[in-house]
Amino acid sequence: MQSAEILLQPGVFPRLLQGLWVTVWIAGVSVGASVPVGLLVGWLMTLRNPIVRAVMRVYLDFIRIMPQLALLFLAYYGFARWFNWNLDATGACVLVFVLWGGAELGDLVRGALTSIPKAQYESAYVLGLSPWQTFARVILPQAVRRMLPASVNLATRIVKTTSLAVLLGVVEVIKVGQQIIDVNRFQYPDGTLWVYGAIFFMYFIVCWPLSIVTRRLEKRWANG
Amino acid sequence: MFDWTFVERYAPFFVSGTLMTLFISVFGILLALAVGLVCAGVDTARIPVARQIVRVYIELSRNTPLLVQLYFLYFGLPKLGIVWSAETCAIVGLGFLGGSYMAEAIRGGLEAVPDVQRETAYVLGLSPMQSLSRVVLPQAVSTAVPGVVANVIFLIKESSVVSAIALADVMYMAKDLIGMYYSTYESLFMLVVAYLVILLPVSLFGTWLERRFDYAKR
Numbered sequence: 048m049q050s051a052e053i054l055l056q057p058g059v060f061p062r063l064l065q066g067l068w069v070t071v072w073i074a075g076v077s078v079g080a081s082v083p084v085g086l087l088v089g090w091l092m093t094l095r096n097p098i099v100r101a102v103m104r105v106y107l108d109f110i111r112i113m114p115q116l117a118l119l120f121l122a123y124y125g126f127a128r129w130f131n132w133n134l135d136a137t138g139a140c141v142l143v144f145v146l147w148g149g150a151e152l153g154d155l156v157r158g159a160l161t162s163i164p165k166a167q168y169e170s171a172y173v174l175g176l177s178p179w180q181t182f183a184r185v186i187l188p189q190a191v192r193r194m195l196p197a198s199v200n201l202a203t204r205i206v207k208t209t210s211l212a213v214l215l216g217v218v219e220v221i222k223v224g225q226q227i228i229d230v231n232r233f234q235y236p237d238g239t240l241w242v243y244g245a246i247f248f249m250y251f252i253v254c255w256p257l258s259i260v261t262r263r264l265e266k267r268w269a270n271g
Numbered sequence: 272m273f274d275w276t277f278v279e280r281y282a283p284f285f286v287s288g289t290l291m292t293l294f295i296s297v298f299g300i301l302l303a304l305a306v307g308l309v310c311a312g313v314d315t316a317r318i319p320v321a322r323q324i325v326r327v328y329i330e331l332s333r334n335t336p337l338l339v340q341l342y343f344l345y346f347g348l349p350k351l352g353i354v355w356s357a358e359t360c361a362i363v364g365l366g367f368l369g370g371s372y373m374a375e376a377i378r379g380g381l382e383a384v385p386d387v388q389r390e391t392a393y394v395l396g397l398s399p400m401q402s403l404s405r406v407v408l409p410q411a412v413s414t415a416v417p418g419v420v421a422n423v424i425f426l427i428k429e430s431s432v433v434s435a436i437a438l439a440d441v442m443y444m445a446k447d448l449i450g451m452y453y454s455t456y457e458s459l460f461m462l463v464v465a466y467l468v469i470l471l472p473v474s475l476f477g478t479w480l481e482r483r484f485d486y487a488k489r
Contacts, residue, residue, distance in 0.1 A: 050350075112470045113463065114431035116442055121459055128455040203334065210336035214435055221339065228346075240347040247339050254334035 050237035054245055059227055063242075066223030067249050073219070074206040077141055081148030081205075088149050089156020103153075110150040115208050118143045123215050136215035148205055155197050159190035196264040203257040207250065220246055277457045281448055285461045288444035289469065295358065295440065296427045296469075299365025303426060304419075306366055307373025314374070315381045325374070332371035338432050340364050345436040361433040365426055372422045380415025381407070416484045420477035427470060441465045 054060060092103045110118070123139040126132045134142065163186055171181035213221040224242045231238050310325045332340075344360040355363065384407050392402030434443035445462040448454050 112474065113466055114428035114442075116431040116434075117445075117462055117466055120442070120445060120462065124449050124455050125459050207334075207336040210338040211432070213338070221342065237350040240343075240350040243339065243343040243347040247335050247343055250335045250339055251331060255330060258330070258334055 050235045051241050053227070053231055053235040053238040053241055056231070062223050062227065063220060063245060063249065066218065066220035067253070069217065069219040070209050070212070071206070071253060073137065073140055073144070073212060073217070074202075074209045077144035077148055077205055077209075078202050080141070080145045081152050081201075084145055084149030085152025085156055088153025089160060092153060092157040093160050107150050107154060110147055115143065115147060116211050116214065118147065119211055119215055136212065136217045139215060140209065140212045140217060144205055144208065147208075148201060151201050152194075152198060155194040155201070156190070159194040160186065162193060163189055192268050196261050196268065199257055199261045199264060203254045203261070206254055206257070210250070220249060273456050273460075274454070277452070277454055278461060281444075281454075281457070282461065284444045284448070285441060285465050288439060288441035289465045291438060292427070292430055292440040292442075292465075293469065295361045295365065295433055295438065296430045298362045299369060299430060300423055300426050302362060302366030303369025303373050303422070306370025307375075307377050310370060310374035311377035311381060314378050329371040329374060332368055337364055337368050337429050338435055340367055341432060341436050357433070357436045357438045360436055361430070361438055364433075365430060368429065369422060369426045372425065373419060376418030376422055377411075377415050379418060380411035380413070383414040384410045413484045417481050420480060424470060424473055424477065427473065428466075 088103065088106075091099055092107075094100065113121075119139060122134060122143045123136060126134055126139070167185055167189070168181060171185045176184065209219070210221060212219050216222075224246050228239050228242050235241075310329065313321045313325050341360060341364045344355065344364055345357065348355065388406055388410065389402055392406040397405065430440065431442045434440050434446065437443075441462060445458045448458040
């Protein structure tokens with residue numbers, strides 16, 4: 048039990064928090080960039096054009112069926128050879144998470160947009176609103192309500208999936224944990240348990256509030 | 272550029288990696304289903320203390336990544352004298368993660384059955400067991416199946432992470448071959464094919480199963 052003291056050593060906890068910050072940063076940038084991509088993808092998916100539809104279908108299905116780790120491998124190892132594009136590990140992570148988040152969010156946007164009754168568009172038109180006004184004032188507020196719970200849930204999944212960045216060599220919270228374990232191997236042979244336990248709870252503390260928000264929104268806007 | 276002879280020579284590696292992925296996934300999913308059934312049962316039956324424990328477990332499992340859970344099981348637990356093989360860790364990890372997702376799907380199915388159904392069965396003179404097996408479960412299954420199928424696919428995909436604790440699954444093979452021969456095209460090609468071969472049939476079977484159990488909407 049005294050090996051729990053590893054967490055109290057000077058510098059250990061601040062370093063873990065720094066690593067956590069890298070994780071949260073990747074997740075934050077990815078979620079942020081997914082929003083415009085998702086809106087664009089969702090809008091494209093509602094178009095009648097068969098070619099656009101087919102392309103979007105293949106994009107979404109491919110992203111859905113491949114494990115995120117496989118997508119990371121494709122970006123990190125594949126892009127370097129295919130396009131001579133040497134993405135660093137962090138860049139590959141952000142790219143994959145944006146493509147993935149954009150696809151999933153796009154599908155939510157599509158679902159929300161198509162679920163809004165035609166009468167809403169027609170009424171806005173009759174009231175003399177421009178197409179842009181109709182979208183911004185009438186359609187978007189209703190669509191956002193419908194897709195917000197699932198979108199926050201998607202954000203939780205992105206935060207959890209950033210843990211895979213360590214497998215491409217990004218120095219985030221898990222890697223920092225491994226370094227701390229290695230440095231203190233002789234002084235605290237049982238440190239592994241505590242460091243991984245601490246990381247486990249760090250992820251929990253980041254993701255849990257998002258889960259609670261999801262549940263609140265689901266309850267409040269269940270019939271929105 | 273693309274070397275087919277390489278694909279032919281190393282395809283057996285990917286087949287064995289794919290089998291490992293399937294082995295871990297199948298047992299992980301079975302464990303997850305068992306855990307999910309127990310948790311959903313405890314939650315719906317409103318058993319006092321057990322119910323709170325189940326809630327805590329579900330929150331912990333849903334809000335932490337599988338990779339961290341695996342590292343904790345594989346590297347952390349031996350310090351408490353619990354030494355499991357990588358296979359066991361992977362299956363327990365998938366069961367721990369998947370159990371909460373399955374529990375939510377099954378609970379959703381059970382809750383979707385209106386109380387009136389149970390009361391009617393009771394009034395008609397069915398025993399509790401009969402009303403469960405003849406009235407409640409068939410309807411609950413119909414609602415739960417889509418969620419359970421989605422979780423099965425999710426868990427097969429999540430199993431790609433087990434390569435991190437040195438299990439020779441299909442991800443591990445791809446990484447190994449890229450590292451050894453710099454055969455990026457061929458390895459990534461075989462990786463994509465392997466996952467398509469596993470997941471497309473599962474996804475199609477799932478859609479069929481959903482239609483098969485769709486009596487609530489018929």
